[in-house]
Amino acid sequence: MISVRNLTLDLQTHEGSRRVLDDISLELADGEFVALMGANGSGKTSLARCLNGIYLPTSGEVNVDGLDTRDAKALPEIRRRLGLVFQNPDDQIVAPAVEREIAFGPENLGVPRPEMRRRVEAMLKLFRLEAYRQQAPHLLSGGEKQRLALAAVMAMQPRHLVFDEPTSLLDYESRCQLLELMAQLVASSNPFSVQPLTLLMITQFAEEALFAQRLLVLDHGRLVMNSLPREIFMRVDALQQIGLHPPIEFLAHHESPEHPIEDFLLTPIL
Ligand SMILES: Nc1ncnc2c1ncn2[C@@H]1O[C@H](COP(=O)(O)OP(=O)(O)OP(=O)(O)O)[C@@H](O)[C@H]1O
Ligand SMILES: [Mg+2]
Structure with missing residues (x-):
């Protein structure tokens, strides 16, 4: 379980200290699939960084399975449990070849070699990267890099995954495929572990947030909405005020009496 209590984060800029997150409290239950939206600069990435201790709270606290990010001794275990896939895959890819990149995390965790090989092969297959195993990551396309970054994090078998705009570099078909995969990962059919994965997915696509069980909305560093996506x-007007829009198709169906929202939600659009 991930628990954030009265989290405030001030960061230093050239103009002095700046409040980036303001008194945020939330909880993510194990196995829950939650989406996070907010306009550019609202603090989504900063919140993600707080969850695995890249940023430490100015005040308040963040706990992952009861481990406090302010406790330096707990940080390696927090990062083993909570995988963070960065917004820009170039920020996290370190190895000279695709399969080395996937092996890197498990190796650091001391996973025995046969198990590590098994995980690398499973990830190459799952993320459709088999043809690129010897390829240098910087030669991959943006979408392939995004899949590689996810494969590398999943190879560490985290209990919780925070995914910062996973589909921003993907084309339509790859977005659909990745979302299906995400849905699988959080379901009990998760092929990697007996325990369902907790997923916090930051997205700029309202249609994607419809897949989540719950939606969090940030505005200028404050958590202003925390409820069912539908x-x-x-709340169209309230969303517009903070620079967000419901999915177009959702509005169309919502306004038309012969298509109740329930019908619409059974066939997520993408
Ligand atoms: N290391 C930093 N130092 C100073 N200011 C920062 C730092 N990181 C982020 N900020 C500022 O904090 C605010 C929130 O940034 P953040 O990246 O968390 O927003 P975001 O919601 O992820 O935006 P986007 O949709 O563009 O990805 C922005 O105003 C940003 O300029
Ligand atoms: Mg961001």
């Missing part, structure tokens, strides 16, 4: 998307 409930939030009905």
Whole structure:
């Protein structure tokens, strides 16, 4: 379980200290699939960085499975449990070849070699990277890099995954495939572990947030909405004020009496 209590984060800029997150409290239950939205600069990436201790709270606290990010001794275990896939895959890819990149995390965790090989092969297959195993990551396309970054994090078998705009570099078909995969990862059919994965997915696509069980909305560093996606998307005016829009198709169906929202939600659009 991930628990954030009264989290405030001030960061230093050239103009002095700047409040980036303001008194945020939230909880993510194990196995929950939660989306996080907010306009550019609202603090989404900063919140993700707080969850695995890259940023430490100015005040308040962040706990992952009861481990406090302010406890330096707990940080390696927090990062083993909570995988963070960065917004820009170039920020996290370190190895000279695709399969080395996937092996890097498990190696650091001391995973025995046969198990490590098994995980690398499983990830190459799952993320459709088999043809690129010897390839230098910087030669991959943006979408392939995004898949590689996810494969590398999943190879460490985290309990919780924070995914910062996973589909920003993907084309339509790859977005659909990745979302299906995400849905699989959080379901009990998760092929990697007996325990379902907790997933916090930051996204700029309202249609993607419809896949989540819950939606969090940030505005200028404050958590202003925390509810079912469908409930939030009905608050069209409030969303517009903070620079967000419901999915277009959702509005169309919502306004038409012969298509109740329930029908619509059974066939997520992408
Ligand atoms: N290391 C830093 N130092 C100073 N200011 C920062 C730092 N990181 C982020 N900020 C500022 O904090 C605010 C929130 O940034 P953040 O990257 O968390 O937003 P975001 O919601 O992820 O935006 P986007 O949708 O563009 O990815 C921005 O105003 C940003 O300029
Ligand atoms: Mg961001």
